[in-house]
Amino acid sequence: MPDTNYPKEFLRLxxxxxxxxxxxxxxxxxxxxxxxxxTPADRCCDLLAAExxxxxxxxxxxxxxxxxxxxxxxxxxxxxRPAGQFLVLGHYDTVYSSGTLANMPxxxxxxxxxxxxxxxxxxxxVQALFALNVLQLTKVPLRNRLVFLWTSDEEIGSDASRKxxxxxxxxxxxxxxxxxxxxxxxxxxxxxxxxGEAEIIVRGRASHAGxxxxxxxxxxxxxxxxxARIQExxxxxxxxxxxxxxxxxxxxxxxxxxxxxxxxxxxxxxVTDMRRLERRLQALRPILPGARLEVRGGFxxxxxxxxxxxxxxxxxxxxxxxxxxxxxxxxxxxxSDGNLTAALGVPTLDGLGAVGHGAxxxxxxxxxxxxxxxxxxxxxxxxxx
Numbered sequence: 397m398p399d400t401n402y403p404k405e406f407l408r409l410x411x412x413x414x415x416x417x418x419x420x421x422x423x424x425x426x427x428x429x430x431x432x433x434x435t436p437a438d439r440c441c442d443l444l445a446a447e448x449x450x451x452x453x454x455x456x457x458x459x460x461x462x463x464x465x466x467x468x469x470x471x472x473x474x475x476x477r478p479a480g481q482f483l484v485l486g487h488y489d490t491v492y493s494s495g496t497l498a499n500m501p502x503x504x505x506x507x508x509x510x511x512x513x514x515x516x517x518x519x520x521x522v523q524a525l526f527a528l529n530v531l532q533l534t535k536v537p538l539r540n541r542l543v544f545l546w547t548s549d550e551e552i553g554s555d556a557s558r559k560x561x562x563x564x565x566x567x568x569x570x571x572x573x574x575x576x577x578x579x580x581x582x583x584x585x586x587x588x589x590x591x592g593e594a595e596i597i598v599r600g601r602a603s604h605a606g607x608x609x610x611x612x613x614x615x616x617x618x619x620x621x622x623x624a625r626i627q628e629x630x631x632x633x634x635x636x637x638x639x640x641x642x643x644x645x646x647x648x649x650x651x652x653x654x655x656x657x658x659x660x661x662x663x664x665x666x667v668t669d670m671r672r673l674e675r676r677l678q679a680l681r682p683i684l685p686g687a688r689l690e691v692r693g694g695f696x697x698x699x700x701x702x703x704x705x706x707x708x709x710x711x712x713x714x715x716x717x718x719x720x721x722x723x724x725x726x727x728x729x730x731x732s733d734g735n736l737t738a739a740l741g742v743p744t745l746d747g748l749g750a751v752g753h754g755a756x757x758x759x760x761x762x763x764x765x766x767x768x769x770x771x772x773x774x775x776x777x778x779x780x781x
Contacts, residue, residue: 403718403776406530410768410775417526417767418509420447424488424518425502425511429464431489431552437464440488444521444546451528453544463556464489464548468564471528471542478541482778483564484524485733486517486574486749487550487557491756500758508752508761519762520574520749520770521546527775536779540569547733553696554733565737570708570781572774573734573746576755582766583726585747586709587702589635590670591731592662592695594677596622599688602647602654612652616645618687619656622680626660629676635665635727636673662695663729670695697731698739700746705738708745708781715776721769748774 410417429440441464445455448469458466467488472478490513492500502511509519524544531538545564547557554561565571577583598619603612629638638660645656660677664670674694682689709725716723726747734746751770752762 402534402536402779403715403772404720405534406772406775407719407769409530409533410526410771413526413529414764414768417522417771418504418764420525421509421514421519421522422502424522425514426497428492428494428497428512429488429490429548430493431463431491431549433494434460434462434464436494437489437548441465441467441548444488447525448544451525451532453528458560460548460556466548466557466560467544467546469544469546473538476538478539480540480569481567482540482542482781483568483571483737484542484544484574484774484778485561485571485737486521486524486544487547487733488518488521489548489551490516491551504764507764509764510761512760515576515750515752515760515762516755517574517576517749519752519767520576523749523767523771524574524774526771527778530772530775531778538779542778543568550733554736558736561733561736562740565740565742568742571734571737571742571744572748572777573732573744574749575732575734575746576749577747577751577770578726578728580751580753580763581724582751582770583724583747584709584712584745585728585734586705586725586745587665587727588700588731588735588746589663589665589729590667590695590699590735591697592670592693594660594662594691594693596658596660596680597690597692598645598656600652600654600684601686603652605650605652609652613654613684613686614652615656615687616653618682618684618689619643619645619658621683623658629673634669635663636669637661637663638673664695665699665727666701667698670698697735700735700738700744704741704743705745708743708777711781712745712773712777715780716773719769719772745777
């Protein structure tokens with residue numbers, strides 16, 4: 397097959413398989429897979445493992461004690477000697493607890509498929525499975541081994557899977573992330589903010605608020621002064637945000653508060669801004685005499701800076717054009733596992749998953765007719781990147 401024709405041929409073949417894609421999606425959505433419930437998550441893992449084996453892939457199941465098992469799926473053409481490796485990264489866990497299907501069933505209406513986890517990201521997993529199918533069917537020579545790493549704890553921070561993701565990324569020439577695209581045009585996420593959480597703990601001294609207020613050190617007042625200063629660190633133009641989203645302190649209304657704490661949400665688009673924000677937090681010192689201050693935490697995911705995705709996006713845009721499609725890009729305020737791989741300096745392209753809307757809500761859905769094109773784009777990238 398000539399190089400100039402294969403993306404369009406992938407799309408033609410995958411359009412014919414749309415009913416099968418939708419049937420596979422239905423099975424995956426009906427297999428509820430909450431991040432915090434191992435038994436149902438493992439049932440979904442069973443289903444995914446079977447789908448991969450049916451495609452002739454090698455499946456390695458990595459057992460987890462308290463979470464659903466992780467899946468590492470590899471495929472390479474017979475008698476080939478891969479020059480490298482591509483990693484397709486996704487997760488099968490969802491934010492929905494078991495039983496959600498009773499009030500949020502899988503359904504198809506108006507060209508959309510609804511259901512818990514359908515957009516984030518079970519449709520993305522289905523698209524990857526069929527991208528593998530079309531590569532196998534057309535027998536176009538692949539230069540690289542393909543590794544599909546599908547985890548069970550992304551929605552709760554990837555604590556268990558992080559080392560596995562990073563180890564696989566270090567062995568890879570590029571990473572393709574199946575997180576949902578953005579908006580009805582299916583924008584690719586070429587940059588993501590780094591994300592973190594910091595806690596400020598203030599200890600003062602209790603005293604009677606009426607009889608001896610001068611003997612107390614008000615921890616809430618101390619904390620309020622710091623939060624007023626921290627608010628000024630926000631710089632929307634540079635993508636830096638600091639928000640106090642949890643705050644607590646004191647014991648009762650007639651007692652000077654001896655303790656207060658705030659939990660901050662931290663986000664930044666650039667590593668330099670992330671490091672600067674962490675230094676500023678660690679440099680905080682007490683303002684009221686006698687108050688004590690402690691700062692914990694910081695960023696746990698560095699930004700996915702565009703420089704790590706620019707070349708891959710250019711390739712994706714070119715391949716989409718060969719299918720007669722336009723492809724745009726955007727910046728995402730939230731983090732994903734793609735942040736972890738980009739932080740290692742590995743080229744990473746995010747947002748290659750489904751086109752739809754309403755992630756983590758009762759209105760979560762995908763646009764069904766976009767699935768073949770997204771699958772074809774991934775197949776073309778795995779062949780040509």
